[in-house]
Amino acid sequence: MAPYGSDDSTTTEADDLRAGRRKAARYVVPVAVVGVAAATIGLVPALADSGDPDLPKISAQELIEKIAQSDVQQLSGTVKISTDLGLPDFGGLGSSLTGGGGGSRSGSGDGSSADPSSKLTELATGTHTLRVAADGDDKQKLSLLEDAAEYSVIHNGKDLWGYDSASNEVFHSTVGDSAKGEETPDATPKDLTDEALKAVDDTTSVTVEGTAHVAGRDTYRLVIKPKDSGSTVGQITVAVDSKTGLPLKFTLTPSSGGAAVIDAGFTQLSYAKPAASTFDFTPPKGAKVTEEDASEAQDGDFEHALPGGGKTDEDFAKGLEGADGFEGLNVIGEGWDSIATFDTGGQGIPSGSEVGGDFGGFLDSLGDKVSGKFGEGTVFKTRLINALITDDGKVYVGAVTKDALVKAANEGK
Template structure:
C-alpha cells in the first residue's frame, strides 16, 4: 500500500495555512453531550474494517485538513466501542471514593448522584465500553453507555441535559442556557471528530502532517491522516485519523505512544449512519420512582469549566493556558507544542505521604511513582503511557505528555 502524500510533511512555510485550517475545523464540531473524561483518556476500539484498502484520488495533508474543516455533518447515529490503555494499575473501588461515587454506588458520598455525568469519569478511564451515539444539530445529542446489566444515557435536547443510570434508577438534570450550554456539551471529546479537533490544535511547526494511505472504516472509504511530533521528548508517537472521503468526518482516531505497543487511544465507529435520527431519540421523561437530582447552579461553573477537557490535551497552548480553566491558579507553561509542560506550585509539601491524603493512603500513592532527583531537589514521578507528572518534595508540580527526563530537565532549569 503506497502512502498518499508521503512527502507532504508540513514545513514552517505551511504553518499559517495549517493553523487556519485547524481553526476552521474547530468550528465544525458535531457535539455529543458527554461529560467526565479527559481527551487523552478516552479510546474507542478499532472500528470494524472491510478487507482491502479503497483506491481513492490522491490528496495532500493540507487538502484533507480543509476537508475536515468543511465537513457539515450535523446528523448521525452509530455505535462505537471505548477502550483505554494508559497502563494504570487496577485501583478497584478507589476511584469512586476519590470522585465521590460512581455507577452502581447509589448516591455515593455526600449528596451526589450516580446519574451525574461526572460520576462516569473513572469508568471510561479504563477498560472497554460500548456506546451508542446520535446527533441532530447542535441542540440534540444522545450518548448511551451500555453496561452488563444496565445502561447509562446522557441526553441533550434544547435547554435540557439529562443523565439517567438505569442500574440505580437515578436521574440527573441540568439546564443548558446560552452562556454555558455549549461548554457543558464540549467539555470532553466523545467521538473521533472531537478528538481530531483537539489533535489539530497541536499542529504547528513542531508537527509533521502527512496522508498515508486509505482504509475502510464502518463501511466507509477513508483517507488516513498521520500527525507526528517532530521533537523528541514527547510520549506521543503519532496520531492517525481516518477521514470519511465523502463527508470529511473523522471516523477513527488512534493515538500511539512513542514507547510502542498498544494504542493509548483508539477511537472508531463500528457502525455509522448519516440519516436524521428520529425526534423521539432525544425525548426523556424520568421513570416512575426515579430519584431526580437537579444540578446545583452555584457549583456548575466550577465543575463544568474545570480541567476535565483540558487535563489530557496534546498542547500546552490550549489545555494548560496559564491561569485559565485548564488548571489551578498560578499555572504556567514551559515550552511549546507536543513537549510543553504545565507547572504550578501547590504551596505546600509535594510528597503525597506528607500531603492532606497522608498516612497509608499517601504511602500508597508514593508506591505508584518513581523517585527522581536533580538540581531541583527530590520528588516523585507518576507515570502513565501518555501523561506523566513530577511532584517535587517542596510542592512544585510539572505535568505533560512528555518523558520523565523531560520533566526532570524542566524542574532543573526552573531552579
C-alpha cells in the same frame, strides 16, 4: 501503501496547515455527546473490510480542510472505546479512592450517580460500548451500555438529562443558549481530532498515509506526529470519511510503543435522520431526580484548562490559576513538549514508607524517585501524562517523558 502527502516543512506549507487547523478547531460537529476533558479515551479497533479502498489522492492540507468543511448534522451509530493508560491495578484501593464502588453507584452522599460529569469518567479506563445519535445542535444522545444496565445522556433543546438505570437516578440541568455545544461531553472521534489539530504547528509532521474501511465507509488515514523526541505521544491516526469529511476513528499511540492509549471509533454508522422520539425523555416512575443548582454550576473555564481541553497554553494557565492550590502556574516549552509547572506552597508527596499500609504501597507503585539540581522528587507516570512532584512542593506535568520533566525542574532551579 506509500503516503499520499509528504512531510514538507516549508514555511508556506506550515502556514497553510496552521490556517486549516484553525478552521477545523473552530468548527463543531453536533455529535459532541460523549467524553471527559481529559480526555483520556481509547477504542477497540472497528472491524474493517478486507482490502483498502482505492481513493483519489489527497494532500494533508486538503484533508484538514475537508474536516473543517464537514457539515454532518444528523447521524446515529455505535462507538467502541477503550483506554490503556498503563495505570497499576488499584485492587481494594479502588473503592476508597472513588468514594466507594457500591455506595457511589447507589447515589449515596450529596452527588447523583446520574450526573454526567462523574458518571462519564468511567470512559477514562477499560473498554466500553456506546450508542450515539445527533440531530443538529439541539438534539444529541449517548447511551453507555453496561452489564444488565444502561446509562444515558440526552440533550434536547434546553434540557440536559442523565439517567442511570442501575440506580434508577436522574440528573437534570438546563442548557443556556450561550453554552450550546459545551454542556454535553466531548470525546467522539471528531472532538478528539479537533483537539489534535490544535497542536499542528512547525513542531508537527502531518501526512496522509493510505486508506481504510471503517464502519462500512471509505476513509483516508491522516497521521499526525510530533517532530521532537520529548513527547510521550508517538502518533495520532485519524480515519476521515472520504465523502463527508467526518472523522470516524481516532487512535493515539505512545512513543514507548505497544497498544494504543486512545483509540475511539464507530463500528456502525448511519447518516439518516434519527427518529424524534430518540431524544424524548421522561423520568421513570419512582426515580430519584436531582436538579443541578445553577449557583454551583461551573462556568466551563476549568474544563478548558484540562490536558487536551484547552485551546491554547494561555487557556491552560488561566484556568488553573483560578483553582485552589495552583498558585503561580506557568507553561514552559512549546507544542507537544509543553510542561505546566506550579508551586503547591507545601511539602511534596510522602514516600510509601512514610505513609505505610495499602496506600503507601499504592504511592510507590505509581512513582519513581528522581533527583537533580532541583533536589529530590517523585515522577508519577501513565503512558501519556507524567508528573514530577518535588520534595519542596513544586509540580511539573505534561505529555512528556520523565527525562523531560527532570530537565525542566533542573532548569527551573
